[in-house]
Amino acid sequence: MEEIEKLNIEILEEIKEIKSLTDLEEFKVKFLGKKSKIIDLMKNIKNIKEINNKKKFGQKINDLKNKIELLINDKYCELNLAFIEQKLRDENIDITLPGNKINFGNLHPISYILNEIIDIFVSMGYRVIDSHEIENTYYNFDALNIPKAHPARDENDTFYFDNDHVLVTATSPMQVHVMENNNPPIKIVSPGKVYRFDEIDSTHTPMFNQIEGLLVDKNISMKDLKGTLDFFVKKLIDKNVKTRFRPHYFPFTEPSAEMDVTCFACNGKGCKICKNSGFIELLGCGMVHPNVLEKVNIDSDKFSGFAFGIGIERIAMLKYQIDDIRLFYENNLKFLEQFYA
Numbered sequence: 001m002e003e004i005e006k007l008n009i010e011i012l013e014e015i016k017e018i019k020s021l022t023d024l025e026e027f028k029v030k031f032l033g034k035k036s037k038i039i040d041l042m043k044n045i046k047n048i049k050e051i052n053n054k055k056k057f058g059q060k061i062n063d064l065k066n067k068i069e070l071l072i073n074d075k076y077c078e079l080n081l082a083f084i085e086q087k088l089r090d091e092n093i094d095i096t097l098p099g100n101k102i103n104f105g106n107l108h109p110i111s112y113i114l115n116e117i118i119d120i121f122v123s124m125g126y127r128v129i130d131s132h133e134i135e136n137t138y139y140n141f142d143a144l145n146i147p148k149a150h151p152a153r154d155e156n157d158t159f160y161f162d163n164d165h166v167l168v169t170a171t172s173p174m175q176v177h178v179m180e181n182n183n184p185p186i187k188i189v190s191p192g193k194v195y196r197f198d199e200i201d202s203t204h205t206p207m208f209n210q211i212e213g214l215l216v217d218k219n220i221s222m223k224d225l226k227g228t229l230d231f232f233v234k235k236l237i238d239k240n241v242k243t244r245f246r247p248h249y250f251p252f253t254e255p256s257a258e259m260d261v262t263c264f265a266c267n268g269k270g271c272k273i274c275k276n277s278g279f280i281e282l283l284g285c286g287m288v289h290p291n292v293l294e295k296v297n298i299d300s301d302k303f304s305g306f307a308f309g310i311g312i313e314r315i316a317m318l319k320y321q322i323d324d325i326r327l328f329y330e331n332n333l334k335f336l337e338q339f340y341a
């Protein structure tokens with residue numbers, strides 16, 4: 001009995017000193033393990049002769065064993081709670097600290113300008129239809145009034161897949177598709193990539209971007225064409241920009257014109273960029289040729305229309321005063337980041 005009491009005191013003292021789960025494990029082995037004092041004491045039970053004492057002694061040992069188990073359990077909970085609290089303190093996040101900056105990508109300047117142009121025409125009620133990249137020669141040439149002998153059809157100017165299929169040389173073939181599938185009034189713009197067999201230099205690449213415009217309705221005249229394109233450049237560049245139309249030739253428009261705008265760099269005073277003329281050539285346009293209308297079964301006595309084609313790289317180069325088209329495709333971030341809004 002005395003030994004039980006001694007053991008009880010020893011246990012209570014030791015448990016107080018336990019500071020970790022490892023210590024607690026050792027404590028458990030020491031007092032409840034196979035070689036523990038409790039087990040030794042249990043072995044002594046059989047030596048007690050008097051039955052009442054035997055019972056009492058056994059009861060005491062059992063109580064002590066239960067007590068140890070309870071103490072271990074409580075200590076385990078206490079240590080575990082302390083561990084969790086410490087972990088929470090260590091992993092505390094200061095939500096007031098400024099975060100790491102994430103570098104988002106941005107639109108390529110060509111996409112940016114193209115979107116600007118599309119927005120202007122959409123605001124005027126134009127529908128957007130993406131251009132094709134591959135056409136058969138009927139759409140790319142014949143339907144656009146480009147005869148068999150025209151130099152644009154030459155293999156030195158156009159990428160042919162076979163005799164009948166080409167990479168589009170302009171966004172103009174979409175005019176034909178749209179007119180084949182829709183009755184006037186027609187009012188669309190059609191952006192897309194176009195391909196020409198050009199040597200690469202500071203103003204030429206074999207692929208570039210265009211946007212086509214087409215309007216067909218009753219009583220459409222050159223006046224409507226001029227008014228529309230004049231409004232467009234004033235929106236795109238500056239309200240003080242002046243436009244001028246020079247006669248030109250395209251097989252699919254008649255009359256045809258090239259539209260110039262007052263030089264971006266000198267505002268029309270004359271400089272190196274505009275070769276002292278004060279004007280810069282911006283786009284090609286004209287009234288849809290009656291032959292083109294007739295080919296898609298639109299009565300050219302009842303309906304008329306205008307069309308235009310805009311080179312996106314050309315606009316971007318003029319607007320941002322870039323003197324080499326290749327910069328758009330070299331993917332140099334130092335160049336591209338200049339256009340980040």
Ligand SMILES: [Zn+2]
Pocket residue numbers: 263264265266267268269270271272273274275276278279
């Ligand atoms: Zn100029």
